[in-house]
Amino acid sequence: MPSAAERTRTLVQSTCSSMLLVPGLDALRPDQLMPDARAVDSDGDVLLAFAADSPVVRAATHAQADELAAVLEMTDVAPVSVPHRIRGRAWVSGWLTRVPGAGEPGRTTLRLEVGEAYVDDLWGADPVEADEFAAAVADPLSEHEAELLQHLHAAHSAEVRTLRSLLGGRTGGGTAAVPVGVDRFGLRVRFTGVNCFDARFDFPEPVRDVAELRRAMHALFEAASS
Helix, strand or coil: CCCCCHHHHHHHHHCCCEEEEECCCCCCCHHHHCEEEEEECCCCEEEEEEEEHHHHHHHHHHCCHHHEEEEEEEEECCCCCCCEEEEEEEEEEEEECCCCCCCCCCCEEEEEEEEEEEEEEEEEEEEEEHHHHHHCCCCHHHHHHHHHHHHHHHHHHHHHHHHHHCCCCCCCEEEEEEEEEEECCCEEEEEEEEEEEEEEEECCCCCHHHHHHHHHHHHHHHHHHC
């Protein structure tokens, strides 16, 4: 299974919604706290792009001794329609500074030096140390996960339903099967109906790209139909 650090790093580098919480800026509208872009540099710091005239940029610019504490909160929502759609949240806390001269015209880049992080998702709730976050690598499928899940749900829903046969006696009375997550280790499906539960279907070995994922999915469907 992916480590807590990998799961957090994946969310930071994904397109899920995020908000930067800064003391003293609580009265701002939520959209004023949402960075336009996120990235992680080679040191494991989080780089956030904001409009140059943003109140967040002003706060970081005038912070005393570069000690402006901040928390980046991310909310991960399944890209397919399913009950209990929020898949997880992560919080990365640290110290916010302005990156001199960085940013596109009209944009300013801020650096969040990571102190610690915490993730609470479908895998569980776990703390993450700064060095673990810096050393982690985002899941190789995360960039394409939304379109992969949407394609599975729209074009291969019958095959996804057949995966129920791999659960043995654990059917739970569910009547529908919706793919809610895919990563290099396997596929997560939510069975809904009378009861609602998730099941993980692990790949024989971790996949490295979409081509290997296709082969792994084909093997899962073959096993389910045999």
